[in-house]
Amino acid sequence: MKQSSHGGSPARELTTWFQLRRWLKARWNLNLLLGVISLTTLAAVWELGKPLGIPLISNVPPPSEVIVAAQDLLTSEQYWQGWYLSLQRITIGFIIAQIIGIPLGLAMAINRMTFDTTFPVIEILRPIPPVAWIPISIVFWPTREMSVIFIVFLGAFWIVLLNTIGGASHIDPSYKRAALSLGSRPNDLFWKIILPATIPSIVTGMAVGMGISWEMVVASEMIAGDTGLGYLLWLSFQINAIGHVIVCMISIGIAGYCSSAIIRAAGEWATPWRRLF
Amino acid sequence: MEHKASIQPVEGGEVKLRNVTKQFGEDVAQTTVIQDCTFEVERGKFTVVIGPSGCGKTTLINVIAGYETPTSGEVVLDGATVSGPGPDRLVVFQETALFPWMTTLNNVMYGPVVQRDSQAADIEKKAHELIELVGLSEFSHKYPIQLSGGMQRRAELARALINNPRVLLMDEPFRGLDAMTRQLMQEYLLRLFEGSGRTILFVTSEIDEAILLADKLLVLSRAPTHVKATITVDLPRPRNLEMLTSRRYAELKSEALSILYQEAVSAFAAGSNAAADLVEAFEQRQSVQGKTDK
């Protein structure tokens, strides 16, 4: 009785299943197709901009020239050294930001005294965009390298600090209550409850901070640097090698994307309890 | 039940509330949630507290657990005044408070691990026994997010039981479960309790649940709350769901309902719209019963 009320013989169900699959398959192909179409259109408009005299677009070198420029850059030592140095600056600045930002954020969230003493300073400094720090940073730090790293540090620091404070001070009080009932000492409460409960917010802060770090490394290399991808981009512009500029832009995009992917993967690894169903 | 042996007999568990009052806020914003509340949780008995929604049941549990200090009066556990949370009074919460970042096993082991008075291997063995007792062996390495609502409650029960608390405080632990799971959990809790010698203080707003489980039923008044009436539930043990249809059960239920009704009437008179539903429903019930009696 019950089965017939569902109104489907096995054969009929099978057809629906196939229809569903066919539909999904068609969708998938359509998505792929649309993606390919939009990319080719972009490349075509860009390529034909100059011969057709399309305004604005014709100011930019076409893809064919960019490919030539890429071959040129990708075989130069300066380009790969740029990658290496920019990555190094990102890594150092970003890691120092975590080493200072995470413990400080946790301390501020847990300890009222720490919060009250540090918060006013932070509230005054935080609204200043890291880029605005570049001149003073050049004056302050003995080497250009240090000023660039400092700017990268600032880019990642505020966001991870704020996320850590936010995460650690909004832990569901019932976790702390349960932990206290079960006999936790202050140490256990910190390492086994507060820290793991804050990790998701820290990871979010790190992912956003990584994006800002790349913006900062490019900006500060342009202004204060004499090496790195950002500097190479600016140098290419100054010698009017716009093809090279575009290759540098794409390179920085790829670098930022990969760094974020690494942070995301590390975050998933560190929070196994969140990705399971 | 062979695995009952894994639950050690517990000593003590007698809780006395003496004129407990709890107020929140200061001056104009001050509200009294618990007013001069006195009652006793007898050792080895299942005491159920029932009261209208929002009357202060969770606050009462928080005071007994030691999360909140009473504004006046005291909570006494086996002769000693309670002064903070501790593993002798464990709470199973209204919303699940399993640590999401720990597996079932690590959640259950947490208490003994942080109390540091037994060997890791012993703790793990005991934890596995209790996890088996609550029927979650297959889920001991899963995270809370992977468990259903009922399983989470059972894991939380195991996490409390491993510490041999003198009294188990349960704050509407089955609220939010679907009706069938809820009944199964009630039967399950009865099996766990009966013959174990444990002391349980159980909070609920559901009358059937209250009578099914209780040795003693404390009916709370509306806020500021205190014990309005004490009903001794003399249904025989072991209990089962069939007793819900017995005559004695119906009598007890009527008795409790009419007290709750009086409370709702005065709450309604004092301007609580929430109480109106109960008043109306109760009056309809009376009129329907009146007709069927004739």
Ligand SMILES: Nc1ncnc2c1ncn2[C@@H]1O[C@H](COP(=O)(O)OP(=O)(O)OP(=O)(O)O)[C@@H](O)[C@H]1O
């Ligand atoms: N920390 C607090 N500060 C101020 N008021 C509070 C606090 N805790 C509880 N209250 C108030 O006390 C009253 C009773 O709350 P409580 O949660 O104890 O009721 P309850 O009976 O458990 O309710 P529910 O049926 O929703 O579980 C509510 O009006 C609530 O606003």
Ligand SMILES: [Mg+2]
């Ligand atoms: Mg409550």
